[in-house]
Amino acid sequence: MHVAAITGQDQWAIFLAAVCGQTYDQYSSADGSFVVPINYRVHYTIEAKSINNEWERFGFILESDQNIIIAFRGTSSRTDWVSDMIASQKKFPYILEDTLTHRGFTDIYSSARLGIVAALSRMSPDKSLIVTGHSLGAALATLCAIDMAVNTPYTSPNLYTYGSPRVGDPDFTKAFKQYVQNSYRYANILDIVTHAPPPIYKLPKRMKKYYYQHVQSLSTLSFNNGSISANHIISSYFKDISKREPKFAESLCTTNPGFCPVVIPKSKG
Numbered sequence: 255m256h257v258a259a260i261t262g263q264d265q266w267a268i269f270l271a272a273v274c275g276q277t278y279d280q281y282s283s284a285d286g287s288f289v290v291p292i293n294y295r296v297h298y299t300i301e302a303k304s305i306n307n308e309w310e311r312f313g314f315i316l317e318s319d320q321n322i323i324i325a326f327r328g329t330s331s332r333t334d335w336v337s338d339m340i341a342s343q344k345k346f347p348y349i350l351e352d353t354l355t356h357r358g359f360t361d362i363y364s365s366a367r368l369g370i371v372a373a374l375s376r377m378s379p380d381k382s383l384i385v386t387g388h389s390l391g392a393a394l395a396t397l398c399a400i401d402m403a404v405n406t407p408y409t410s411p412n413l414y415t416y417g418s419p420r421v422g423d424p425d426f427t428k429a430f431k432q433y434v435q436n437s438y439r440y441a442n443i444l445d446i447v448t449h450a451p452p453p454i455y456k457l458p459k460r461m462k463k464y465y466y467q468h469v470q471s472l473s474t475l476s477f478n479n480g481s482i483s484a485n486h487i488i489s490s491y492f493k494d495i496s497k498r499e500p501k502f503a504e505s506l507c508t509t510n511p512g513f514c515p516v517v518i519p520k521s522k523g
Contacts, residue, residue, distance in 0.1 A: 263438060264498040266384075267473075269506060270323070270414045271440075271492040274388040275515035277313045277327030278488070286311055289513040291506075294318045298373035300326065302366035302394075305358060312366060313391065315373050321382045322408075324370065324398060328389025328417070328488075341451040343464045346426060348401040349433070353426035354464070356419075356451070359393040363401075370398065371406065379407035384414065388488045389447055392418030392439075396430070396469055403433040413437040416491040419450050420466035427467045439468065440495065442475045444485045489515035 260269050273291070280288040280299075290296055298315040313326040343354035348367075374383075383402060387395030392415035399413040411434060418439055422430070430437070441448040455464045477494045479485055492515045496503035507514035 262499075264495070265502050266412075267414055267438065267440060267495050268492065268499060268503050270325075270384065270386040271388075271416055271488060271495055272506065272510075272514045273316070273323060273325050274327070274386055274391065274416060275488045275492060276513065277325050277388070277391060280314060281311050281327055288314075289510065290316065291510050291513055294323070297322070297377065298369070300324075300366050300370060302362050304362065305329070312362070312394070313387070315370070317377060317381070321384060322374070322377055324383070324385045324395070324402075326387035326391035326394040326398070328387065328391040341455050341464065341466075342457060343423065346397070346422065348397075349404050349429055351425065351429040353422055353429050355397065355422040355426055356393065356466075359390070359397060359421060362390075363394045363397040366394075367398075367401065374402070374406055374408065383408035383411040385411050386414045386416075387418075388416040388491070389418070389486065392416060393421045396421045399434050399437070400430050410435065414440070416440045416488060417442065417445050417447050417486050418468075419447050420453075420468050422467070422469075423465045424467045427469050430469045434469075437469060437471055438473055439471065440473045440475055440491060441468075442477055442485055442491065442494070444476070444478050446482055447486050489517050493517045 260266055276288040280286050294316040297317040300313040301309055302312040304310045316323040342357045344357045346353045346355040385395045385399040395415055399411045402408050402411050451466050453466055475494050479490050
């Protein structure tokens, strides 16, 4: 079946939020299965070492006749994972600029990198590259986008993230802006993950400070679904962004049964 081409930032944001939702289904499914949207096929399963240092499915690479999508999942535990993780920094090794990025995010991404680069090398460089992710996956997608822009033929990737934490220092943000021209960061102002780590982060009982800054460009959302979790989960982002193009969202979900995130009713408590 053929469906109409996706056009415009809002339609892509809706579609890719649904793609991000499927990264969680892939992780929770015993065999790693998930709903692949019409006109796309699975090219590669991303595996990475988790925060717990265990190899896990962390997303996938989809391919169509025109596009390649790299999608990363976020954490599958509580949304307080950012504050629980030591947010020290290390040099980001995949660009020449001297920049610092979150140690935990960088380690997870680095464990997956060789597989991703190898997978892209088997695909057409003439296709458009889109990188996306939610929560922790948004941080991984941010690191991936700049890495791919610098070190692969896909020099103009498009990045769409949802509920992203801060990823690196101001020098990283400056370098990122230079290499990744098309970046769209969707952030709910009531989503606590988007405010972490703080702009100035200090390790307990230590003097050293780490500086964090978000990458651009910001698309602000404002929804309150009654709880910390409901203000962060990908289905809430999908629901809110879908209001911008309701007919497209409805068609997307109807044409691809099971593809769209299940929207959790707003809490009354």
